[in-house]
Amino acid sequence: MTTTSGATDAARRAEFDAFYLAGSQRMTGVIYALTGNLADAEDAVQEAYSRAWGRWAALTAAGDPTGWVRVVARRIAVGNWRRARNRMRAHFRHGEPAPTPAISPDHVALVAALRKLSAGRREAIVLFHLCDLTGAEAAAELGISEGALRTRLTRAREDLQHHLGESARVDSTRKETART
Amino acid sequence: MNDPRxxxxxIDRLRELAGRAESAATLAAPERVRTRGARRRTRLRVAGAGALTACVVAGALWATRPDDGAAVRGGPAASSPGDRAALTPPPADAERIGLGDPTYLPTVRGVEWTVEGDMVNRPDTAFPVRLFGPCAATPPEAALGGVQDRRVTAAGSRVKTFVTSTWATGLTPQAIDAEARRIYTSWQAVAAACMSRxxxxxxxxxxxxxxxxxxxGSVVLTRRGHxxxxxxxxxxxxxxxxxxxxxxxxALMDKAILTAPTPPR
Structure with missing residues (x-):
């Protein structure tokens, strides 16, 4: 009896480990696109997976736990982001920290542009374009209609292009000023 | 109108950004994630037990509340002795739980403690209860239920007591003890970071x-079992x-035997 139970526990652990190793890197990339801070993304992802382990049997019985982990990680990340805003403002007085090492100026601009999006638009664009969810799946995960999702996506892309254009204009002005 | 190109x-830049973050991410080993999950679950159970503890302690103190009501907070529903008796555990239990009088505190001439507001035997579940001075910035242990007691002097000195228990239904005695040790160690770490031993x-x-x-100021950290x-x-x-x-x-542990003092066997 004990042997069976031990074997079951070992199987559950192995199943969880495989699930974690297969998906956690990708999940971190997705959450990073939401938060713009790699450390926060790593922490949110790790916390979401650790919560998943706490209810692993129920989650696997209900099917693929990926969606559940993504929703939890997203909520943790967005919650942390909101809580951190004031703290971040204080940090910004001393200069904004680099979002993550080894990222080009283009990527810094993209992160800055993402940060300017509202949380709803950012979530929509990340779920639809990075998680490769269908419109129906992304809308369901956000608790909105497909029409509302389409609107959010359109506005998010417009906003991104606008902010990136702004950033490019500022950048080119700086370069021009430096050259003259 | 946006140009689809x-x-x-x-979108390609977004994917590239996420891809780079994936490569740069340093994630914990799966066993560490599992340990964190298990610890979190234990903590939730402990917090739940702490909340229960706090409720019972508060209820018990209604039973032992002095008639003038000055020392202990009470509710209108428990205003008569009959009501209080109906709402609270037997007096025998009330005798052995709570921090109703601060007999564990040393008596020093010239230091007269009075209750700070209604902060006597205050059951709180939304912690942290912070230490004083340089340690106030770091909460000793977040989300831990228990009972606190705060007193002040006329000159503005303060004393704060916090008691909790890791007893929780469903946890093994080993888990209860391990959790108590873990919390005690975390308190030691907080003290070590901002005080002298x-x-x-x-x-x-x-x-x-x-x-x-x-x-x-001073801080005394103490533990007896759970x-x-x-x-x-x-x-x-x-x-x-x-x-x-x-x-x-x-002296504090003698005084502060909380509810459910016998761990499950």
């Missing part, structure tokens, strides 16, 4: 002291010296 460029005490009782901004607590002071220059000693620890 620009949309594609932006005072010699004395033992494995389950330690005294720490601090001073700054014209104030000074019950653990601390007493912290912040003394102003207008009050006499009031050093806490290691004897406060056992």
């Amino acid at each position: 620009h949309d594609d460029v932006v 005072v010699p004395g005490g033992g494995p389950d009782t330690e005294v720490w002291s601090w001073s700054g901004d014209g104030r000074r 019950v653990l607590g601390w007493v912290a002071t912040e003394m102003t220059a207008a009050d006499p010296a009031y050093p806490l000693t290691a004897e406060v620890g056992p």
